[in-house]
Amino acid sequence: MSDSAINKVGATTGNWLDERLGASGVVKGFSRKVFPDHWSFMLGEIALYSFVILLLSGTFLTFFFVPSAAEVVYDGPYTTLAGQHVSEAFDSTMHLSFEVRGGLLMRQIHHWAALIFVVSMIVHMFRIFFTGAFRKPREINWVIGMILAILAVVEGFLGYSLPDDLLSGNGLRIAQGIVLGIPVVGSYVSFFLFGGGFPGEAFIPRFYTLHVLLIPAIMLALITFHLILVVVHKHTQYPGPGKTNSNVVGFPLFPIYTAKAGGFFFIVFGVTALMGALFTINGIWVYGPYDPSPIGAGAQPDFYMGFLDGAVRIMPGFVEFTVWGHTVSPNIFLPTLVLPGLMVTPALLYPWIEAWVTGDKREHHLLDRPRNQPTRTGLGVMAITLYTLLWISGGNDIVATHLHLSINDITHVLRVIVFVFPPLAYLITKRICLGLQRKDREKVLHGRETGRVFRTEEGEVFELHAPLSANDRWLLVGFDSPEPAQALPATDSSGVRRPGGALEKVRQKISKFYFEDRVAPVTPAELAEAHHHGDHEEISASGGGDEKHAISSGH
Amino acid sequence: MSTNDPDHGGDGVALQEGDLPARFENPGIPEHQHRMADTDPKAAKRAERQVAFLFVLSMVGTLVMIVGYFAVKMDHDLGFIDYLNRLELSNKLLGIGMAISLLGIGVGAVHWAKTLMPDEERIDYRHLQRGSDEVRAEAVDMLATGVEESGFARRPLIRNTLIGAMALFPLPGLILFRDTGPLPGKYLATTFWKAGDRLMLDPEGGPIKASDMVLGSVAHVLPEGIEEAEHPLNEKAKAAVLLIRLEEDLLAPESLPGAHGGIVAYSKICTHMGCPVALYEQRTHHLLCPCHQSTFDLTQNCKVIFGPAKRALPQLAITVDDEGYLVAAAPFSEPTGPSYWERS
Ligand code: HEM
Numbered sequence: 021m022s023d024s025a026i027n028k029v030g031a032t033t034g035n036w037l038d039e040r041l042g043a044s045g046v047v048k049g050f051s052r053k054v055f056p057d058h059w060s061f062m063l064g065e066i067a068l069y070s071f072v073i074l075l076l077s078g079t080f081l082t083f084f085f086v087p088s089a090a091e092v093v094y095d096g097p098y099t100t101l102a103g104q105h106v107s108e109a110f111d112s113t114m115h116l117s118f119e120v121r122g123g124l125l126m127r128q129i130h131h132w133a134a135l136i137f138v139v140s141m142i143v144h145m146f147r148i149f150f151t152g153a154f155r156k157p158r159e160i161n162w163v164i165g166m167i168l169a170i171l172a173v174v175e176g177f178l179g180y181s182l183p184d185d186l187l188s189g190n191g192l193r194i195a196q197g198i199v200l201g202i203p204v205v206g207s208y209v210s211f212f213l214f215g216g217g218f219p220g221e222a223f224i225p226r227f228y229t230l231h232v233l234l235i236p237a238i239m240l241a242l243i244t245f246h247l248i249l250v251v252v253h254k255h256t257q258y259p260g261p262g263k264t265n266s267n268v269v270g271f272p273l274f275p276i277y278t279a280k281a282g283g284f285f286f287i288v289f290g291v292t293a294l295m296g297a298l299f300t301i302n303g304i305w306v307y308g309p310y311d312p313s314p315i316g317a318g319a320q321p322d323f324y325m326g327f328l329d330g331a332v333r334i335m336p337g338f339v340e341f342t343v344w345g346h347t348v349s350p351n352i353f354l355p356t357l358v359l360p361g362l363m364v365t366p367a368l369l370y371p372w373i374e375a376w377v378t379g380d381k382r383e384h385h386l387l388d389r390p391r392n393q394p395t396r397t398g399l400g401v402m403a404i405t406l407y408t409l410l411w412i413s414g415g416n417d418i419v420a421t422h423l424h425l426s427i428n429d430i431t432h433v434l435r436v437i438v439f440v441f442p443p444l445a446y447l448i449t450k451r452i453c454l455g456l457q458r459k460d461r462e463k464v465l466h467g468r469e470t471g472r473v474f475r476t477e478e479g480e481v482f483e484l485h486a487p488l489s490a491n492d493r494w495l496l497v498g499f500d501s502p503e504p505a506q507a508l509p510a511t512d513s514s515g516v517r518r519p520g521g522a523l524e525k526v527r528q529k530i531s532k533f534y535f536e537d538r539v540a541p542v543t544p545a546e547l548a549e550a551h552h553h554g555d556h557e558e559i560s561a562s563g564g565g566d567e568k569h570a571i572s573s574g575h
Numbered sequence: 576m577s578t579n580d581p582d583h584g585g586d587g588v589a590l591q592e593g594d595l596p597a598r599f600e601n602p603g604i605p606e607h608q609h610r611m612a613d614t615d616p617k618a619a620k621r622a623e624r625q626v627a628f629l630f631v632l633s634m635v636g637t638l639v640m641i642v643g644y645f646a647v648k649m650d651h652d653l654g655f656i657d658y659l660n661r662l663e664l665s666n667k668l669l670g671i672g673m674a675i676s677l678l679g680i681g682v683g684a685v686h687w688a689k690t691l692m693p694d695e696e697r698i699d700y701r702h703l704q705r706g707s708d709e710v711r712a713e714a715v716d717m718l719a720t721g722v723e724e725s726g727f728a729r730r731p732l733i734r735n736t737l738i739g740a741m742a743l744f745p746l747p748g749l750i751l752f753r754d755t756g757p758l759p760g761k762y763l764a765t766t767f768w769k770a771g772d773r774l775m776l777d778p779e780g781g782p783i784k785a786s787d788m789v790l791g792s793v794a795h796v797l798p799e800g801i802e803e804a805e806h807p808l809n810e811k812a813k814a815a816v817l818l819i820r821l822e823e824d825l826l827a828p829e830s831l832p833g834a835h836g837g838i839v840a841y842s843k844i845c846t847h848m849g850c851p852v853a854l855y856e857q858r859t860h861h862l863l864c865p866c867h868q869s870t871f872d873l874t875q876n877c878k879v880i881f882g883p884a885k886r887a888l889p890q891l892a893i894t895v896d897d898e899g900y901l902v903a904a905a906p907f908s909e910p911t912g913p914s915y916w917e918r919s
């Protein structure tokens with residue numbers, strides 16, 4: 021087709037759409053919208069695309085999957101299981117895997133996509149956290165994102181339960197044990213959830229409806245809202261020359277982002293398809309149908325359940341007690357209900373906590389370099405450390421067999437280090453951030469190392485340092501470094517007690533915790549001072565700033 | 576510092592006393608660097624051909640998938656191993672074909688955008704999220720007018736009854752879930768076992784003679800007739816039992832009344848969260864639950880010696896009938912399985 025032919029077709033279609041939809045306004049408003057570019061912005065995209073892949077592959081699965089616990093005798097081509105009594109759910113998943121051409125591929129794509137979905141969401145979330153993208157005006161999107169992550173985990177667990185195989189059945193059994201452990205109402209909730217005793221016949225159709233209808237619909241609505249807000253707020257950008265809090269520097273939606281993001285969808289889908297082609301996942305034929313009596317050793321849930329499993333494993337059992345003829349099981353509800361609550365709530369509220377501490381009510385569109393927020397970065401690494409340790413605890417048996425250690429010893433050690441390592445990780449991370457900030461200062465004041473060596477007449481050896489360009493320097497000096505909140509007197513000038521004085525004290529304490537150790541960006545005066553100091557200023561570099569005090573002068 | 580200044584931290588140039596600014600100035604967007612393909616028509620042509628090649632590759636991938644679908648048939652007459660090999664071939668052809676078809680388009684489009692579409696950065700400007708003061712005042716006015724017109728504030732009777740109605744109306748929504756299941760009643764406290772039930776091997780079926788249980792042997796057993804129960808799986812989930820024979824003098828005194836010789840039967844359902852406690856370590860006489868490693872000591876009446884479970888595995892008292900088959904001497908004397916509130 022020639023260019024003019026394309027234009028003609030385009031004009032006709034465009035006219036048709038515009039006269040019916042007012043499409044020209046939409047195109048005018050959106051097509052040249054600018055989006056900044058950075059690899060870390062693709063994490064959210066991966067999550068979005070894997071959701072689409074889940075919708076597509078999941079819909080294919082629904083055409084063959086039979087959500088029923090009714091018993092049938094397996095007589096398919098996987099003859100190892102011939103004659104076994106299985107549920108229709110298991111039977112149809114076997115049929116999908118072995119007899120429907122492409123069925124195994126779709127199952128494996130669906131399962132891999134589910135894992136990629138959850139991983140990308142978690143990593144995306146930490147990108148947001150470490151760069152401060154959750155700050156005003158994006159707090160709502162932070163909360164939506166957290167809800168999406170929780171829903172994804174629930175959705176994954178429901179889907180995992182559907183094929184009714186031995187592994188998922190035991191996972192479900194544990195879930196029922198958790199429900200039973202809820203004080204007062206546990207056994208009632210379990211009976212309503214499972215339609216009676218465990219496992220019963222009701223859960224498969226019920227979980228199916230939740231898995232293919234209710235939760236995906238909620239997620240779709242939330243994702244839509246999430247993306248609308250991204251457009252309304254305009255994307256954040258990393259700091260750099262020319263980037264300010266009031267502009268956005270990048271490429272237009274059409275054509276650059278349409279091609280890049282659209283292409284990236286195909287890449288994510290392609291990689292997922294490749295994984296489905298090459299790597300078996302959830303081979304239910306190896307596990308066999310669910311039966312409450314047999315079990316295999318070393319069974320593992322999908323990774324996103326691992327941290328809960330780990331918390332359960334290292335919880336000592338002695339805390340269970342009976343009182344007035346009732347059994348109370350903190351060994352069950354502490355790790356499975358209280359702990360996740362304690363992990364999620366501060367995360368959900370974090371944007372408000374930080375804003376309250378800093379007293380900062382401004383909009384923020386420029387991202388932080390993590391090192392420039394040492395306390396926040398430390399807290400994030402602390403959370404990751406806790407999560408990782410719990411996750412490792414979920415594999416304590418595997419760790420034990422691989423390292424030839426006693427599982428009891430490993431568990432005892434883990435019980436201690438889940439409390440010790442996260443605060444340590446916080447401290448170390450904060451030190452590292454402050455160290456990097458001090459290095460940045462050095463670079464600005466004394467230039468970057470050139471690798472060339474210079475020898476003085478006295479025989480001393482120095483490395484030559486080259487001054488930074490204005491662009492390179494900007495990255496290292498263009499940030500805010502808040503100071504701890506100043507104490508206000510408890511009474512105001514006329515001697516009346518300030519309202520909220522106690523809360524204000526708490527705020528000052530936390531503010532001190534956040535900002536006491538700080539390294540301020542180099543100011544032009546400091547740079548001038550450093551240059552002035554000696555003629556071969558570009559030569560040496562020694563010592564950092566004193567971390568207990570803001571560095572206000574060079575040396 | 577103004578409290579709502581979108582320009583903070585970006586290009587602050589507030590001047591200090593003296594002639595140096597307090598902060599560095601934002602140097603502005605660096606000069607654009609041209610790519611090869613922008614200046615060299617040959618490089619552009621090369622990039623164009625690469626993109627086209629990737630799109631053609633995608634077409635090839637699609638063809639591989641279509642051919643794979645029709646050429647590789649899942650034929651039931653094949654032997655077991657051949658069938659599995661065929662399945663693997665089919666899965667690989669379809670999956671790899673699909674991957675090539677998708678990656679061709681994806682990588683092609685990204686390469687196109689990166690090499691041939693303009694890469695000069697553009698700038699948009701942001702505005703505060705909040706509306707202007709006039710718009711806000713107008714919005715507040717409109718809402719106030721609406722509230723006034725509705726009489727919501729003026730007519731407390733309407734307001735309060737509406738609040739009451741709204742508070743009550745979700746209740747039926749909760750009540751509707753009542754019929755999702757029966758009430759627990761005594762269900763969790765009882766099992767299928769009654770006195771005189773033979774111990775049947777699981778999964779093979781068939782009763783066991785005490786003489787079949789040689790020293791050190793372990794058997795998984797279920798009560799006779801459980802397959803005919805209304806919900807066999809539900810019953811199994813409470814009634815599964817482990818049968819073990821060890822030296823009688825190793826047994827704790829509390830175990831002896833329910834034991835037969837050195838043969839003891841204990842619930843196999845973990846008192847933690849209900850997984851089957853299926854791993855028996857001969858040497859230590861420990862039972863291990865693979866789910867969270869609760870460990871029960873057979874020589875201490877299955878007391879918990881490690882892990883997150885609290886309670887010992889309940890013992891099933893056994894004896895033999897006139898034909899010498901092992902039978903339950905009595906039902907379980909306490910609930911099997913995980914803890915729950917009503918359990919005393
Ligand atoms: C949105 C996030 C979703 C997640 C995280 C997810 C996750 C999962 C997982 C882990 C499984 C087990 C698959 C296996 O057998 O290995 C599964 C099964 C299944 N999913 Fe999803 N899924 C999602 C959405 C959907 C949607 C939207 C549909 C349908 C429209 C769907 C339909 C199914 C069906 C029918 C099965 C059972 C068939 C089988 O296991 O082979 N899923 N899901």
Ligand code: FES
Nearest residue numbers: 845847848864867
């Ligand atoms: S279910 Fe046995 S240890 Fe948790």
